[in-house]
Amino acid sequence: MTRRVGAVDIGTNSTRLLAADVSADGRLSEVDRLLEITRLGDGVDASRRLGDEAMARVHAVLTRYAARAAQVEAAPVLAFATSAVRDAANGVEFLAEVAARHGFATRLLSGDEEAGLTYRGVCSRQPIGDGALICDIGGGSTELVLGGPDGVQDRASLDIGCVRLSERHLHTDPPTVDELAAVRAEAAAALPTRLTGAARSLVGVSGTVTTLATIDMGLEVEIPEVIDGHRLPATAVERLLDELSVLPLERRRLVRGLMPERAPTIVAGAVILSAVVRATGADVVAVSERDILHGAALQAAEL
Numbered sequence: 001m002t003r004r005v006g007a008v009d010i011g012t013n014s015t016r017l018l019a020a021d022v023s024a025d026g027r028l029s030e031v032d033r034l035l036e037i038t039r040l041g042d043g044v045d046a047s048r049r050l051g052d053e054a055m056a057r058v059h060a061v062l063t064r065y066a067a068r069a070a071q072v073e074a075a076p077v078l079a080f081a082t083s084a085v086r087d088a089a090n091g092v093e094f095l096a097e098v099a100a101r102h103g104f105a106t107r108l109l110s111g112d113e114e115a116g117l118t119y120r121g122v123c124s125r126q127p128i129g130d131g132a133l134i135c136d137i138g139g140g141s142t143e144l145v146l147g148g149p150d151g152v153q154d155r156a157s158l159d160i161g162c163v164r165l166s167e168r169h170l171h172t173d174p175p176t177v178d179e180l181a182a183v184r185a186e187a188a189a190a191l192p193t194r195l196t197g198a199a200r201s202l203v204g205v206s207g208t209v210t211t212l213a214t215i216d217m218g219l220e221v222e223i224p225e226v227i228d229g230h231r232l233p234a235t236a237v238e239r240l241l242d243e244l245s246v247l248p249l250e251r252r253r254l255v256r257g258l259m260p261e262r263a264p265t266i267v268a269g270a271v272i273l274s275a276v277v278r279a280t281g282a283d284v285v286a287v288s289e290r291d292i293l294h295g296a297a298l299q300a301a302e303l
Contacts, residue, residue, distance in 0.1 A: 004031065005303075006069040006077035007296035008062065008104060010095075012041030012084040012139025013163050013265060014207060015058055017065040018293045019074040022301035028124050028294055031072055033224070036061045037261035041084030041139050045164045050088045059101060066102045078300035079104035080292075082114050083140025083161060105303060111157020114292060115143040119152050121295030122205060122288050131200030135276050136291060137208040137269050139163035143292075144195050144276075154198070158190045162208055162269035170268060173249050180245055183268050187275040196279035204232065205291035207262060208269030212240050213287045214257035221257070228289035234277045237285065241270040 002021045009016040015038045019031040038057045044050060062079070069077045079098055085091035085108055092108065099106045109117065118136045122128060130148035140161040146154045169175075169182040204213075213230045214222040244252060245267045252267075253260040277285065 003301050004072070004074045005297055005300040006065075006074035007293050007300050008065055008077060008079035009293050009296065010040065010058060010062075010079055010081040010085065010098070012044070012082065012141075012161055013037060013039060014139070015040070015061045015065075016293055017068065018297050019069055019072050020294070020297045022298060026124070026298060028297060031074065032068065033293075034065065034068065037259065039139075039163070041161075041163050043167070044084045044088050044140070045167050048087060048089050050084065050090055050094050055094055059098075062098060062102045062104075066104070076300055076303050077104045078107065078296055078303065080107045080109050080117075080296050082109055083138060083159070083164075086110070087140065105300070111141065111143070112155060114141070115145045115155035115157055116152060117295035117299065118143050118205065118292040119145045119147050119155075119295070120298060121291045121293060122203060124294045124298060125288075125290050128203060129201055131198060132203050133195060133199035133201070133280060134203045134205065134288075135209070135273070135285075136205045137162060137272050138206060139265065142190075142272055142276075144192070146195050146198055154195055156192050156195055158192075160187050160190045160272055162265040162272065165272065166265045166268040174246055175267060180267075180271060183271045184275055187272045188279065191275060191279045193279075196276070199280040199282065202277065202280050202282035202285050203288055204273065204285040205288045208266065208273055209285060209287055210289065211258055211262055211266060212237065212270060212273070215240060215255065217257075219257050222259075224289040227287055230287040232285040232287055234283055234285070237270065237274050237277055241267070241274050244270060
């Protein structure tokens with residue numbers, strides 16, 4: 001028996017939809033995947049509130065996603081929220097409005113739950129090797145999950161997302177050497193050695209990693225089935241960071257393979273990835289197009 005379900009990731013930087021067929025034995029096949037940069041987390045690090053304009057942007061996207069899910073007959077649709085909504089005083093109220101206006105089942109994930117669903121999503125295609133460290137750099141937080149074929153061994157949710165650190169430190173266009181050093185210092189200090197020191201390999205998921213992979217491969221736009229499995233060398237991470245960080249924002253928006261909407265935060269994201277690569281000593285980042293969204297689709301099939 002196969003069930004068609006939907007999952008919606010209401011993230012700090014982007015809002016994504018996945019419609020997928022999930023079989024009784026847990027196999028997952030994508031039907032449609034959509035993404036829009038909505039920046040729900042704008043200013044949340046400082047104000048601890050979701051802004052009215054940011055919430056309106058997300059609701060407008062969710063209206064389109066609800067229509068698309070209905071069109072492909074995906075039900076139920078599970079919408080989950082992460083760092084920005086966790087941090088905001090009005091986050092629970094916003095999520096209740098999401099349920100009321102769009103008819104989605106909703107969940108506010110803790111950092112541990114976010115890390116666990118990320119692991120489940122990455123492993124939905126094939127198991128990872130023992131001692132693999134999964135790195136998911138989001139807008140508000142970064143999830144690290146250490147695991148293997150037998151499941152999750154350890155995990156951590158860190159408040160070092162690309163939006164959060166951009167807002168805290170990157171105020172010059174292009175960023176100064178001191179600003180970049182401040183991002184690197186905060187990211188490096190946040191990384192738990194119990195995870196980075198135990199990593200035998202590094203798996204990267206979500207926007208920062210897939211964007212850097214897209215640029216590295218010379219693609220015009222991100223193509224999930226092409227990006228998936230790409231081995232992004234550690235040297236390429238450093239090279240791309242150096243190249244992107246010296247470009248003014250308007251020039252960065254024109255970089256081949258970089259969504260213009262990601263240009264304001266890609267530098268901080270690349271610094272975070274660089275810090276993880278250095279801390280683990282990894283030679284390459286294995287890129288996975290399966291992530292928390294796929295884990296949530298599997299969870300939706302269980303509702």
